[in-house]
Each structure stands twice: as C-alpha cells, then as structure tokens.
Amino acid sequence: MSYMYSNKRFLIDKRRKLRKNQTTAEHVLWQRLRRSQFGVKFRRQFSIGSFIVDFYCHELKLIIELDGWIHGEEEFREKDSVRQRMLESQGYKIRRYKNEQI
Numbered sequence: 395m396s397y398m399y400s401n402k403r404f405l406i407d408k409r410r411k412l413r414k415n416q417t418t419a420e421h422v423l424w425q426r427l428r429r430s431q432f433g434v435k436f437r438r439q440f441s442i443g444s445f446i447v448d449f450y451c452h453e454l455k456l457i458i459e460l461d462g463w464i465h466g467e468e469e470f471r472e473k474d475s476v477r478q479r480m481l482e483s484q485g486y487k488i489r490r491y492k493n494e495q496i
Contacts, residue, residue, distance in 0.1 A: 409439040419493035
C-alpha cells in the first residue's frame with residue numbers, strides 16, 4: 395500500500411482540533427519550522443494515510459513527532475512502533491523527540 399501525499403478530508407476536524415489544542419512543545423517547535431525558515435516547507439498535524447503526524451516536510455519525506463508522557467505507556471509505545479514501521483516502509487524518515495527536549 396502506498397500513501398499519497400495529501401490530507402484526508404475525513405480527518406480534517408481531528409487535525410483542526412489537534413492544531414487548536416497544541417502542546418507548549420508543539421507551539422515552540424512550530425514557531426521554528428513555519429514559513430520555510432529552514433528552506434523547506436513544513437506542515438503541522440498532517441495526515442498520511444489514516445495517520446496524523448505532528449510535523450511533515452514533503453520535500454524531505456521527513457516526519458517529526460513530539461512525544462508527551464502518554465507515549466511512555468505500554469499501549470501507546472506499541473501503537474507508535476507499528477505506526478512508525480508502516481510509515482518507514484513507505485520511505486518516510488521519522489524523528490521523535492520528547493516534549494521536554496523541545
């Protein structure tokens with residue numbers, strides 16, 4: 395299965411809610427990534443397939459994920475692992491950071 399580069403319409407409300415309720419770490423990182431400050435365009439709360447990623451650069455096929463405390467829970471670690479393997483199998487590069495690192 396190949397994921398297309400596009401936001402899925404059925405996830406639009408969820409993406410809007412995530413952008414509206416961003417964490418402090420997401421806000422801080424977005425201030426650095428927005429407006430092509432690094433020479434490439436990033437999007438936030440972008441959907442790839444049925445997954446919503448925190449930050450995405452199409453040009454680099456780069457996904458940046460910020461993990462809060464909940465991602466340390468066993469259930470979420472397993473979901474994150476499956477999700478990451480699926481996205482990496484499609485050629486996406488994923489970088490994960492803990493909120494505290496930002």
